[in-house]
Amino acid sequence: MPYHYYAGWLPKDPADLRKWLQVELRKNRLRYGQDPETGAVTPEKARQIYASLAEPVQRLQDYIERVPEVYMWFHQMFDQVPSSDDLKVRRHIIQEVRFTMFVQITDYREIMWLINRYIGEAPSFSSGPSGYVSGVMIYGILAPFCNTVAGFSAFVDKGVNECFKQIFLTWQAYLVTSASASVLNSTEEGGWFTPEALLALDEAAGGAFRNVYVCEPGTEYWGFSSFDDFFTRAFQDGVRPVMNPDDLNIVTASCECTVDKFTYQVKKSDTFWIKGTPYSLEYMLNHDSRVDDFVGGTVFQGILSSLNYHRWHSPVSGTVVSASVVEGTYYAARLDNDTDPDVVSRSDDFISNIATRAIIFIQADSEDISLMCFIGVGLGEVSTCQIDDGLEGTHVDKGDQIGMFRFGGSSHCLVFGPQAQVNAFVEAGTDVKLNTAILGVTSSTSG
Incomplete structure (x- = not known):
């Protein structure tokens, strides 16, 4: 049986992340001539490494070193990442919590060196956590640093986020090439069409990958021209039919997701930074006049x-009133004491207020729904939100494609006004397929 992946971006057990990072650090340190255990490097070697970095990575390092508060x-x-003992006290945990992995990264320069390698590679498949x-x-x-006060300050800084944006553009340019x-x-470790990888892809798709997605099994790369082409793969005709296509008051899933x-x-x-009050509409909707x-x-x-389908489809039939992408944060998260390292995914409601996101307003054909909004929310290095060309001003039917996450994605929201009385058909934790009915709407004035 394949490993079952939950809707998140990092393994829940810090020890699993620790093992991964140890491998990555040793690999990177050998590449750059550092001591494989301590990361030590001579000043001259550090200058040589800097000179070899991609220009946008150099720009981030320069920005860190130029702006005093960012440097701080x-x-x-690094000092604020909690130790195992701190977490035991704060969370009353009896078993050992292995967060010592995080201090193995020596300093911000080593973060730059890791980033530099990653943006020249395509993600490979890995089994298990x-x-x-x-x-x-x-x-x-970066995850452990995201859950610190200093990390929060750094990752909401406008200059830091602009540097990350340029780094990701460089990475994206590679991911659309044939080299990616x-x-x-299907034969090498980490290949996306090895038997083990296909088991995971089949499970996520709810059927055989070759029968669910447009692909060419048996050909080189299964017919995909790049990693991006694979990541934004389309469903075959007839897969994921629209449920209740003629019932204007039934809203369908616009993404494959977990509720x-x-x-x-x-x-x-509202105080969206506090758990339990997750949304502040004026920020989610970027101060739109229709808020x-x-x-x-x-x-x-x-x-x-990461294994889901990453295109968006309209949840209702109606006219697209406006569609825009808002630049925002990449790694800012709601601070908490949870031992789960996936703090950004855990903050998906919080980041819906501040992260890079696509905002699409649709005037529904249903008078009971009226104006609604789809928000595609990016996460970290996988934050490219692409709205389909020419979408604004057009009429869409329920189930029509409206955009996609390129190179990744995080979350999405559907926002309804008070006139729409929402009757949920699905519960939190439920996996839903594209175009399945997730809620029904009646008018607040009906009856």
Whole structure:
């Protein structure tokens, strides 16, 4: 049986992340001539490594060293990562919690050196818990720092996020090349079409990959031209038919996802950084003039995993009023005391207010639904939100494609106004397939 992947981006056990990072550190240190155990390097060697870095990685290191408060944060975050003993006290944990892995990264320069290698590679398949990290390796090394006060300050800094954006653009340029397709093999370790990888892909798809997705089994790379082409793969015709296509008051799943939550009576402004008050509409919707239309309404949120289908489809029939992408954060997370290292995924509601995201307003044909909004929320290095060309102003039928996550994705929200009385058909933790019915709507004035 294949390893069952939950809707998250890192393994839940810190020890699993520790094992992965130890391998990555030794690999990187051998590449750059560091001591494989301590990471020690001479000043001259450090200068040589810097000179070999990709230009946007150099830019991030330069920014850290030029701006005093950022320089301070990128030092303090190492000191603020909790030790095992701290976590035992704070969480009353009896068993050993192995967070010592995080201090094995020597300093911010070693983070730069790891990033530099990753943006020249395509994600490979890995089985078991480490399989989560293979698609978000930069997040894998940054996750522990995300859950520190200094890390939070660093990762909400506008200049830091602009540097990360340029780094990811460089990585994305590689992922659309034919060279990136080398991981789409069936014979080498880490290949996406090895028997073990196909078992995981089949499980995620709910059927044989070759029968679910458009592909060419038996040909080189199964017919995909690049890793990006594989990642944004399309379903075959007839797969994921739209449920209740003619019932305008039935809303269908716009993404393959795991249901996170339904939140009701959402406020215009709220303490979204505090657990339990996850959304502040004015920030989610980027201060749009229509925000008041949604105050007191409902938010549905679902989480995507790395093995999911990553295209978005309209949850309703209606006219696309506006569609835009908002630049935001990549690694900011809600601070907590949880031992699960996947703090950004755990903060998916929080980051819906501040992360890079696509915002698509649709005037539904259903008078009971009226104006609603789809929000595609990016996560870390997989934050490219692409809205389909020419979408704004067009009429879409329920199930029509409206965009996609390129190179990854995190989460998405459906936002409804108070006039729409939402009746949920699915519960938190439920895996839902694209175009299945997830909720029904009746008018708040009916009856």
